[in-house]
Amino acid sequence: xxxxxxxxxxxxxxxxxxxxxxxxxxxxxxxxxxxxxxxxxxxxxxxxxxxxxxxxxxxxxxxxxxxxxxxxxxxxxxxxxxxxxxxxxxxxxxxxxxxxxxxxxxxxxxxxxxxxxxxxxxxxxxxxxxxxxxxxxxxxxxxxxxxxxxxxxxxxxxxxxxxxxxxxxxxxxxxxxxxxxxxxxxxxxxxxxxxxxxxxxxxxxxxxxxxxxxxxxxxxxxxxxxxxxxxxxxxxxxxxxxxxxxxxxxxxxxxxxxxxxxxxxxxxxxxxxxxxxxxxxxxxxxxxxxxxxxxxxxxxxxxxxxxxxxxxxxxxxxxxxxxxxxxxxxxxxxxxxxxxxxxxxxxxxxxxxxxxxxxxxxxxxxxxxxxxx
Ligand code: ADP
Numbered sequence: 001x002x003x004x005x006x007x008x009x010x011x012x013x014x015x016x017x018x019x020x021x022x023x024x025x026x027x028x029x030x031x032x033x034x035x036x037x038x039x040x041x042x043x044x045x046x047x048x049x050x051x052x053x054x055x056x057x058x059x060x061x062x063x064x065x066x067x068x069x070x071x072x073x074x075x076x077x078x079x080x081x082x083x084x085x086x087x088x089x090x091x092x093x094x095x096x097x098x099x100x101x102x103x104x105x106x107x108x109x110x111x112x113x114x115x116x117x118x119x120x121x122x123x124x125x126x127x128x129x130x131x132x133x134x135x136x137x138x139x140x141x142x143x144x145x146x147x148x149x150x151x152x153x154x155x156x157x158x159x160x161x162x163x164x165x166x167x168x169x170x171x172x173x174x175x176x177x178x179x180x181x182x183x184x185x186x187x188x189x190x191x192x193x194x195x196x197x198x199x200x201x202x203x204x205x206x207x208x209x210x211x212x213x214x215x216x217x218x219x220x221x222x223x224x225x226x227x228x229x230x231x232x233x234x235x236x237x238x239x240x241x242x243x244x245x246x247x248x249x250x251x252x253x254x255x256x257x258x259x260x261x262x263x264x265x266x267x268x269x270x271x272x273x274x275x276x277x278x279x280x281x282x283x284x285x286x287x288x289x290x291x292x293x294x295x296x297x298x299x300x301x302x303x304x305x306x307x308x309x310x311x312x313x314x315x316x317x318x319x320x321x322x323x324x325x326x327x328x329x330x331x332x333x334x335x336x337x338x339x340x341x342x343x344x345x346x347x348x349x350x351x352x353x354x355x356x357x358x359x360x361x362x363x364x365x366x367x368x369x370x371x372x373x
Contacts, residue, residue, distance in 0.1 A: 002062045003026055004064070006055065006067045006068065009037065009333075010343065011068035012041075014278050015262060015281065015282075017040065017278070018278035024282070025042050027041060031047065037068075049071070049072045051073055060080070065077065065087050066281065071142070086285070089239035098141070100148075102140075112234070113227060114255045115172050119165065121165050122165075127155075132168055133152050133154050135170055137150045138168075139162045140164065141165075151171070173248050174248060175248055176198075176214070176216075177197070177246060177256070178197050178244075180193060181241070181265065181266040183280045184241075185284045193273060193277070194212060195221065198210055209365070210265060211354075220253060223251075227245065227255055240266075240280055240284065242259040270329070271299065271329050296350070297352060298352065299349060300358065301347070301348050302364050305370065307338075307370055310338055314370055316370060317369045325364075327350045327351055328347060329349075338371070
């Protein structure tokens with residue numbers, strides 16, 4: 001089988017690492033020939049995943065295509081889908097999800113719990129809705145990693161607001177943020193992973209580390225699983241999905257957003273679960289049975305982010321000491337250049353002891369720094 005991946009970043013890289021266990025011919029479309037996935041595929045094609053021609057030409061001879069990011073040319077994928085190329089997730093799903101406005105409408109139309117919202121077309125429109133503040137303002141298209149999200153406390157914040165079609169969403173009184181990876185195959189069978197919880201640094205308000213399985217009361221777990229299942233059933237698309245959820249102070253659960261692809265919140269599944277999220281997606285695309293999602297051991301996960309003040313050729317200060325630690329797995333994404341905030345790798349820690357997981361996560365965050373030469 002010939003399978004293409006749109007995008008050659010770290011997600012594509014880890015997907016290709018898992019492909020090595022199967023008989024499959026892999027293709028990557030990506031603009032940067034030094035991208036993390038470029039050297040691990042059988043066929044690298046240089047091209048822009050947001051443009052029609054490169055995507056259509058890339059996909060013409062393939063059996064299946066998947067994505068590592070939603071900002072791809074959907075028109076080309078629709079044409080390929082109509083010509084018989086299988087797209088994971090299907091193009092209708094990519095269309096709904098790639099725009100936060102249509103994504104939020106989808107939840108509303110299908111009675112899937114999600115924070116209350118209104119749609120605003122531009123700044124002028126936003127000014128008519130001051131009574132809705134404080135709220136979270138999310139740009140419809142093009143935002144990622146928090147860059148398309150702003151908190152609007154009151155009308156003083158309006159001048160800096162996005163002047164484009166956006167979602168204005170009620171602020172949730174958060175207790176926890178969790179994520180669930182869920183898979184659906186061509187037959188509509190599903191497999192759901194134990195949820196992950198995001199632990200935030202209270203001072204910096206940045207994601208500190210992830211913990212899996214999330215510590216949740218049974219009722220909250222059931223609500224979260226029910227929402228994840230509803231979303232994939234209503235999207236009615238095969239593929240692998242990461243559902244990001246809010247748990248509020250009353251233990252109510254609502255969906256924040258869905259990524260219809262392999263995702264950062266599932267990286268620990270490589271070592272911590274019987275079937276990784278990457279292996280699961282191959283099983284789906286190659287028509288094999290779904291894998292076992294159970295946790296082998298609890299895990300924590302630390303992202304390796306380019307340090308502030310460092311740009312240029314990357315060096316990993318403290319790597320040797322981290323590699324000496326037991327039950328710690330380092331993944332470097334092979335990016336030669338670091339920049340402040342750039343995702344350069346991650347470290348997974350597995351242990352039966354929760355304290356060991358949190359202790360090692362903190363230790364590694366302090367020990368291992370991505371700097372420049
Ligand atoms: P991105 O797609 O860039 O990751 P998100 O929509 O996930 O953006 O928002 C980023 C973060 O902002 C969330 O992880 C959460 O901490 C906060 N956030 C987003 N929406 C809300 C909300 N309605 N209420 C409270 N916090 C929110």
